[in-house]
Amino acid sequence: MKTGLTIAGSDSGGGAGIQADIKTMTMYGVFATSAITALTAQNTTGVFGVWETPPEVLESQLDCIFTDMRPDAVKIGMLPSEESIRITAERLKRYQAAHMVLDPVMASTSGSVFMKEQTVKALKEQLFPLAEVVTPNLSEAEALTGMRIQGKGDMEKAAGRIYEDWHCAVLLKGGHLRENADDLLYRKGRAFWLPGRRIDNPNTHGTGCTLSSAIASGLALGMELCEAVIQAKRYLTGALEQRLNLGMGNGPLDHMYSMRNGLWKKTGEMGCMQTKIETRERKVKI
């Protein structure tokens, strides 16, 4: 079985961060391991607290994983401090980690800030050069480049600048663009536009985490980057289309739709529960 690692924060609400990553990798059939960078107390209405993992605990989690298994791909999400960035970069280099997908998480969808400005600089300098692909949304790309991004031309310029500076491919998510929801994959000086269908669903909590861990899962399974991105967009679109509506605020996606609509549907509802357990009766003489 292929293995994945997520280095990210925990979302007690289960929709984003580590929890979204593990669900996504599992749905891809990839065995998920995790190094937790922070604990958050949150639900669909907002983030109520963030507690950074002590540095020695983050180090120890990464050592335990890499000295035992070799993850086939790594997803990197919330890194709340320069110290957590330094440790992550050092360990990923030391263990020569493969296929790194970096989601530069700076804030939650509800607006809570997860990363200070000087931390963004450390993230770029230390982790972007290691990444196979970085996956900013429009506001993250603005913070990364200092540019104002208003249309497709600006998206190409911003992605190009990130690529020129750090030599990682860039998936710039256009989800919040007014014209359409097209994403841009920029690599080696070439721009690939990936058409996006806007789905009428206000519950979008954890979309960035889900997309990046789906890309990492595809890479773990041996897909080429462009194929992994296309497949990940399909998975995310399917999870949004279910229109799950949990909680009172910005709710999570339905990560498990592929399980219900796929294999389990073919074998009848809850396929595994239909497995007969043979019981034999025997007369016992007393």
Ligand code: PXL
């Ligand atoms: O979607 C960004 C994100 C990443 N990681 C954690 C989060 C969130 C958003 O809420 O909670 C742990």
